Amino acid sequence: MEQDTLGIFQKIAPDVMGTIKERYLLLRHISDAEPVGRRTLAGLSGLSERVVRSHVDVLRRSGIVRFTTMGIAMEPEGKKMMPSLLECFLRLNNLDDMQRRIRQALGLKNVYIVPGDSDNDKTAKEELGRRGALLLNDLLGSVETVAISGGSTMAEIARMLPESMAEATILPARGSMGNHVEFQANYIAANIAAKTHSSYRMIHLPEGLSASALHIMFESDRQAKENAAMTARAQVVLFGIGRADRMAKKRGMTGLQREALENLGARGESLGCYCSLEGKILYGTNNIGISLRDIKHHPHVIAVAGGTGKAEAILSVMRTCRTGTLVTDEGAAEKIMKLI
CATH class of the missing domain: 1.10.10.10 (Winged helix-like DNA-binding domain superfamily/Winged helix DNA-binding domain)
Structure with a gap:
């Protein structure tokens, strides 16, 4: 076929x-x-x-x-x-069999696999966004707060999301990172709010700050404190997954730091946490917002990521997460099946 x-x-x-x-x-x-x-x-x-x-x-x-x-x-x-x-x-x-087996192996609520491999198929990347948008749209109207992370896949979800009258509050799951504003959580949250006639909050704190600098900025910004507290109580958390090596480089880690993470066995990164293939958090960045450590506190958790090259990253993060829904593509799913 x-x-x-x-x-x-x-x-x-x-x-x-x-x-x-x-x-x-x-x-x-x-x-x-x-x-x-x-x-x-x-x-x-x-x-x-x-x-x-x-x-x-x-x-x-x-x-x-x-x-x-x-x-x-x-x-x-x-x-x-x-x-x-x-x-x-x-x-x-x-596809049905892979969905069932991955769901059972990782202890997830649901797994959805879209056809193709988004590493080399633009349509597959669009389908990831479409499926993520459908899942979010199904929840809108019944929830009050949604937190979303940054990244190109999350931006695709915002693009695919149909207009509605959700009237929720949309928040960034973490602080800002990188030079592409269109992929930052604050920007994506604002786009989703515009499409769903919702309000939105921002967290104007960059990732990568030292713990002491972050504490000083956080304590002096009452609005950021309120927004972060609301994010921590978000009913829906929607996030992407990245390869540990690429995310460490994006965050400006030194060569020695990246080498140390690799030696520890870091394969995937999400919400500031670097995870091993066995599902252990090896390192967490200093930042305000949602962490994989407390992801189970949120009622609706949706992870969206695909591509054969991200299979190990997806497996490591979802073994850590062990809750919610995974949306991935055929390329990643086939490799995940071999790994598990």
Whole structure:
């Protein structure tokens, strides 16, 4: 099956993949036993006659099957599609299996895998953002506070998020880092607030300060103190995951510091915490905001990251996290399966 086919299915019907599977199952039985009646199809598939009737009506209108006096039979176009549909169905089952196995292995609430590898597929990166945006949108309206980290994937989620009247408070999960303002948590929080007709707060404290400097700035800024306290109580936390080596470099660590982290076994970084492949926090940066250490205190936790090159980072962070939902892509998931 071409790579794009499943991606198209995910785009146009992300919430009805079960329907696609049921229709494929019916097509397999029709192909094997044509002509076949609806009652027989219901018995073969385990679906109710009402559901079978609904599905085969759609398939007939699509020119895939036809109704005859003897029962339902395949149209030539339907027969031609079957090899590609079989490959698609096997891949769908494979994604489902990977989602289940990763969820169980990491003790997570949910795992969603989008097709492709965002390391070399722009569409996969967009799908990560789309799925993350859908999960956030489902929660908006029922929660009052949302905290979001920085990064290109979080910026993609903000871009994909539909407009709504959530009227929540959107906060940055951490202080600012890096030179790209569009990827900073404050900027992303403001964008989400604009799209959802919500208010937002900012934390104007850069990452990388010493503990003493951070303490002085924090104590002298009453607004930052209030915003940080609200962030600590956020009902939803949405965050990305980075490779430990790249994030250490972005934070301006010295070569000796980066080497020390590598020697300790740091593989992933998120919310200021550097984690080993076994799921231990090896080092945490000084900053105000949410940390992986207390992530379990937040009711809704959503991590979004993909790409084969980030598989070890994702695994290390989610083994540390052990809560919430992971959204990743096929490239990362396949490597994570090998690692676990």
